[in-house]
Amino acid sequence: MRKLVTSVLAGIGLTLACGTSVYAQEKSLTIFWAEWDPANYLQELGNEYEKETGVKITVETTPWSDFQTKAFTEFNAHGDAYDLVVGDSQWLGAGSTGGHYVDLTDFFKKHDLGNVMAPATVKYYSEYPGNSGKYWAIPLEGDAVGWSYRKDWFEDPKEKEAFKAKYGYDLDVPKDFKALRDIAEFFYRPDQKKYGIAIYTDNSYDAMAMGFENALFSYGGDLGDYATYKVDGHINSEKAVAALDAYKELYKFTPPGWAKSFFVEDNQAITENLAAMSMNFFAFFPSLINPASNPNAKNTGFFANPPGPNGDQFAALGGQGISIISYSKKQEEATKFLEWFIKDETQKKWAALGGYTCSAAVLKSPEFQSATPYNKAFYETMFKVKDFWAVPEYAELLQQLNQRVYPYMIGGEGTAKETLDALATDWNATFKKYGRVQ
Amino acid sequence: MATTMITTLDRSSRAVARGLSDISIRNLFIIPTVLFLIVFNIFPLIYSLGYSFTDFRASTNAPANFVGLQNYRDLLNDPYVWSNFAITAKYVIISVAGQLLVGFGVAMLLNRDIPLKGLITTLLLLPMMLSMAVVGLFWKLLYDPSWGVINYALGLGNFEWLADPKMALYAVALTDIWMWSPFVMLLSLAGLSAVPKHLYEAAAIDRAGPFYTFFRITLPLVAPILMIAVIFRTMEAFKTFDLAYILTSQPTAELISIRLYKMAFQEWQTGRSCALAYIVLIMVLAITNIYVKYLNKVKER
Numbered sequence: 001m002r003k004l005v006t007s008v009l010a011g012i013g014l015t016l017a018c019g020t021s022v023y024a025q026e027k028s029l030t031i032f033w034a035e036w037d038p039a040n041y042l043q044e045l046g047n048e049y050e051k052e053t054g055v056k057i058t059v060e061t062t063p064w065s066d067f068q069t070k071a072f073t074e075f076n077a078h079g080d081a082y083d084l085v086v087g088d089s090q091w092l093g094a095g096s097t098g099g100h101y102v103d104l105t106d107f108f109k110k111h112d113l114g115n116v117m118a119p120a121t122v123k124y125y126s127e128y129p130g131n132s133g134k135y136w137a138i139p140l141e142g143d144a145v146g147w148s149y150r151k152d153w154f155e156d157p158k159e160k161e162a163f164k165a166k167y168g169y170d171l172d173v174p175k176d177f178k179a180l181r182d183i184a185e186f187f188y189r190p191d192q193k194k195y196g197i198a199i200y201t202d203n204s205y206d207a208m209a210m211g212f213e214n215a216l217f218s219y220g221g222d223l224g225d226y227a228t229y230k231v232d233g234h235i236n237s238e239k240a241v242a243a244l245d246a247y248k249e250l251y252k253f254t255p256p257g258w259a260k261s262f263f264v265e266d267n268q269a270i271t272e273n274l275a276a277m278s279m280n281f282f283a284f285f286p287s288l289i290n291p292a293s294n295p296n297a298k299n300t301g302f303f304a305n306p307p308g309p310n311g312d313q314f315a316a317l318g319g320q321g322i323s324i325i326s327y328s329k330k331q332e333e334a335t336k337f338l339e340w341f342i343k344d345e346t347q348k349k350w351a352a353l354g355g356y357t358c359s360a361a362v363l364k365s366p367e368f369q370s371a372t373p374y375n376k377a378f379y380e381t382m383f384k385v386k387d388f389w390a391v392p393e394y395a396e397l398l399q400q401l402n403q404r405v406y407p408y409m410i411g412g413e414g415t416a417k418e419t420l421d422a423l424a425t426d427w428n429a430t431f432k433k434y435g436r437v438q
Numbered sequence: 439m440a441t442t443m444i445t446t447l448d449r450s451s452r453a454v455a456r457g458l459s460d461i462s463i464r465n466l467f468i469i470p471t472v473l474f475l476i477v478f479n480i481f482p483l484i485y486s487l488g489y490s491f492t493d494f495r496a497s498t499n500a501p502a503n504f505v506g507l508q509n510y511r512d513l514l515n516d517p518y519v520w521s522n523f524a525i526t527a528k529y530v531i532i533s534v535a536g537q538l539l540v541g542f543g544v545a546m547l548l549n550r551d552i553p554l555k556g557l558i559t560t561l562l563l564l565p566m567m568l569s570m571a572v573v574g575l576f577w578k579l580l581y582d583p584s585w586g587v588i589n590y591a592l593g594l595g596n597f598e599w600l601a602d603p604k605m606a607l608y609a610v611a612l613t614d615i616w617m618w619s620p621f622v623m624l625l626s627l628a629g630l631s632a633v634p635k636h637l638y639e640a641a642a643i644d645r646a647g648p649f650y651t652f653f654r655i656t657l658p659l660v661a662p663i664l665m666i667a668v669i670f671r672t673m674e675a676f677k678t679f680d681l682a683y684i685l686t687s688q689p690t691a692e693l694i695s696i697r698l699y700k701m702a703f704q705e706w707q708t709g710r711s712c713a714l715a716y717i718v719l720i721m722v723l724a725i726t727n728i729y730v731k732y733l734n735k736v737k738e739r
Contacts, residue, residue: 069703076496094706098498190596193584203687205704256583259601260687274584392498395705403518407689411603 028056029330029337031322032071032082035061038141038283041353042086048349049340055333064263068205068395075100075325083328084337086140086320090206092128094392095323101136102324102331104338108135111342118142121358124387125321130226137321138338139358141283144315144381145214145305146374148270148288149173149277152299153187162186173303177218177246180277180306184253187276196253198269198278200262203406206398207262209388210316211279212247212405214305217314217386219243224389224427229436231427236420243308244416248409259410270300281318282378286354289373302374304381317385319356358382393434400426490712497706509713519714522697523721529611529682529693530675536615537671541622542664546656548623549630559627563620570617574684577613581685606688610681617681618674622667629663630656665733669726676722694718 031046033039039061046057060082062070068088074081075098087095095101104126108114113135114122121139128136153159154171163171167182174180184196200211216222221240224231234240251258255274258265263284269275271294287293288300307313322341324334340346347359351368356378362368369376389397401423408419431437458466490509494502513519548559565573580586581599589597599609633656641651679695698718702711 072497072706073703094497098500100499203689256596257598257601259598393705396707399700399705403689406687407603410601410688411690 027054028058029083029333030058030060030081031084031086032060032062032074033086033320034064034067036064036283037286038355039086041350041355042140044353045341045346045350045355049337053336053340055337057337065204075327078327080325080327080329082325083330083334084322084324086322087137088206088320089124089317090388090390090394090398092125092136092321092390093394096128096134096136097392100326102326104135104138104324105133107335107338108138111339113138113342116342116360117358118360118363118382120317120382120385121319121321124317124385124390125319125358128390130390137323138342139319140322140341140355141319142356142358142363142378142382143281143283143319144317144378144385145210145279146282146285146315146377146381147277147279147303147305148267148285148374149301149303150270150275150296150299151301152296153276154301159186173301174277174306176306177215177308181246181249181253183276184250188253190256194273195255195269195275196277197250198254198258198261198266198275199247199250200266200279201251201254201258201406201410202260202262203402203410206388208405208409209398209401210281210318212244212401212409213316213386213388214279214314215243215247215250215308216240217316218305218308218312219246220308220310220312222386226389229391229431231431232424234424235427236417236424239308239310240420241416244405244408244420246308248416251409267294270294270296282374282381283318283356285374286372300373302377304377304384314384314386315381317387319358391434391436393430396430397427400430486712487716489709490716492709494709495706496708502709505709509710510717513710513714513717519694519697522692522694525607525690525692526676526694529607529678529691530672532608532611533614533618533675533678534668534671536611537619537622538664538668540615540619541624541667542626542660544619545623545626545630548627562623565617566620568617570680571684573613573617574681577609577616578685581609600686600688603688603690606686606691610678610685610691613685614675614678614681618671622664622671625663625667626660629660633659661736662733665729665736669729669733672729673722673726676718676725 031042033042039059043057043059046059050056068091071082071085071087071091072094075095087101092101096103108126113126117126117139121142122135123130125139126135126137128134154173160171163183163186166186169179171183171186174183180197186196187194188196200207202208213223219239219242221237221243222234224234254261255269263280266278266280267284267287269278270288273296285302289297291297294300305313305315322338324331324338328334341350342359344359344361347357347362351357351359351362351371357363357368363379363382369379388394391397404419404423404426407413408416428437489502491504491506492502493505493508544562548555548562552558568576578600580588583589583596583598583601586599588599589595598605600606637655637659638651641655646654677695678693679699682691682693683696683699685691694714695718698711698714701707701714
């Protein structure tokens with residue numbers, strides 16, 4: 001009898017436990033993203049969602065260096081640890097053709113997101129293949145490369161006078177790449193431990209590509225023809241060669257040991273009084289206006305990537321869209337979260353928390369543009385962005401770029417023309433291998 | 439029924455009386471170990487061998503297509519891969535030679551009666567007790583041209599250790615030498631202490647010089663243990679990943695293990711990376727075999 005009672009109680013307990021577990025599962029969503037401030041903002045936004053709906057949102061993060069590996073390892077295992085992922089823009093090809101992302105085309109059309117979101121964000125964070133009308137992500141965190149600079153160094157009357165005497169024009173926020181180079185050279189003073197500029201030089205993942213693209217696009221060059229995958233005559237065009245030379249020229253004015261630098265080091269260049277100007281994604285700028293993390297916060301200004309010699313002005317795209325993972329067992333719940341996320345009021349909250357909304361209306365609003373010292377530059381930049389290849393083999397293309405451009409940039413091997421010719425050959429072979437060109 | 443019970447009890451009591459029986463040892467220890475090895479070592483090894491003959495990419499849901507020896511052919515015709523092997527060979531030679539010289543040299547110094555010998559030996563062993571990641575991050579700071587203590591101590595100004603493509607590999611090797619020389623030192627000390635004292639006494643009676651004593655007595659007797667150190671350190675140096683990965687991103691310091699990691703987990707060329715892993719495995723086995731043959735010859739002398 002005692003055994004019978006124990007068994008019945010155990011059975012009831014087990015049933016309840018399973019019931020609770022299922023209930024808990026249905027009422028929670030896990031979003032995977034990289035470890036940075038916007039992920040914290042998304043968690044705060046998720047807490048709002050939980051208050052409204054009772055669905056718990058957990059934003060799970062991992063360092064940027066592991067982000068791609070960890071995400072794709074989970075995809076490959078068809079794991080359901082995450083329900084949504086805020087994936088890099090270049091993952092779109094691999095995510096969609098690999099069957100890892102849920103097709104959001106109907107969702108996109110139903111909510112007219114092509115018009116609600118800024119055009120560049122729709123093009124680069126959501127659609128694959130380009131101009132196909134197939135959408136795999138909702139633009140979440142808009143981002144692009146911009147610049148921070150030391151206002152106090154720029155506004156010092158002695159520096160202004162000396163600059164004018166040397167270059168024949170006023171020291172100010174650079175109006176073009178030539179001025180960017182001149183200012184970098186002017187402030188390059190190793191004996192005073194002051195340097196001209198901080199740029200991306202790291203050759204792992206996409207740092208080098210993101211840095212070089214700012215010069216490439218603004219010099220009128222391009223990575224290739226996105227429709228035909230023809231690269232010869234594009235990535236090694238005269239404009240592209242001039243852009244690579246210009247980017248390498250900037251490296252001369254960076255602080256010592258600047259051969260493996262990305263977003264962390266580029267912010268440190270400003271906080272530690274190392275450089276006059278520093279390249280970085282806008283998403284990393286909040287810490288530069290925070291006196292707790294930047295002692296020079298009051299003296300830090302911001303500007304958009306300047307135009308090249310022919311007046312072209314573009315910037316490398318950062319940022320990510322949010323996708324539903326096809327192996328998630330809570331796709332319906334995830335869709336409801338996305339419906340809430342794209343609402344105007346949510347987008348305003350997202351922007352207020354510090355997230356870079358992609359909502360065209362919010363971006364255009366004076367409230368957004370005056371909210372921080374860099375939001376206006378961000379707004380201007382987001383309409384002038386271009387991105388790296390988003391094809392499934394993007395990682396091989398990135399690796400080839402690193403293998404070709406880095407030895408030229410840092411080691412001074414060969415010429416810019418030889419470097420980009422070789423890169424064109426590599427990319428062409430890769431596109432041939434995957435059947436994109438004959 | 440009663441007979442069976444008695445027989446079982448008898449067996450158990452006999453086994454208990456003489457400790458664990460052979461069958462119990464097999465069931466408790468050997469079978470689980472063999473199963474563990476099969477599941478976690480042998481099976482993945484064979485599975486990855488299969489993948490090395492396919493065009494499989496783990497990032498896609500596409501099936502693996504058999505491509506025969508194409509991956510091996512492509513890799514052996516890839517100048518980048520050969521360059522990675524050349525860099526690795528250079529690194530192994532510098533690193534192992536450096537550790538041998540420093541480790542054996544320090545062991546020679548310690549192999550005499552000096553005060554606080556035990557404490558000094560223990561302190562010298564500290565580097566190899568640290569994790570590779572910690573050592574990498576620690577030396578990255580030491581090498582920093584702006585605030586690193588090495589340039590300050592040596593008066594090298596803004597000399598770039600890790601950012602200079604020509605210097606990066608040497609900087610990584612130097613760190614590895616710092617970390618693993620104590621290992622060679624420890625083995626050498628064991629070897630040196632095993633050299634019979636009467637040989638030195640006989641050499642002294644014969645008025646043999648220190649040069650002669652070292653090359654005719656010390657080195658030949660310590661050589662087998664030094665060869666063991668060389669084998670261990672060569673295998674370890676050949677597969678170095680973390681130290682080089684943390685310290686520098688220079689292509690001139692891209693060891694084969696780093697190339698393999700990038701190919702497998704950044705580019706997701708799964709089939710190709712499996713083939714590269716097998717090429718590396720075959721190379722390590724070949725080098726180790728040569729060493730072991732040489733070690734046996736040294737022992738026979």
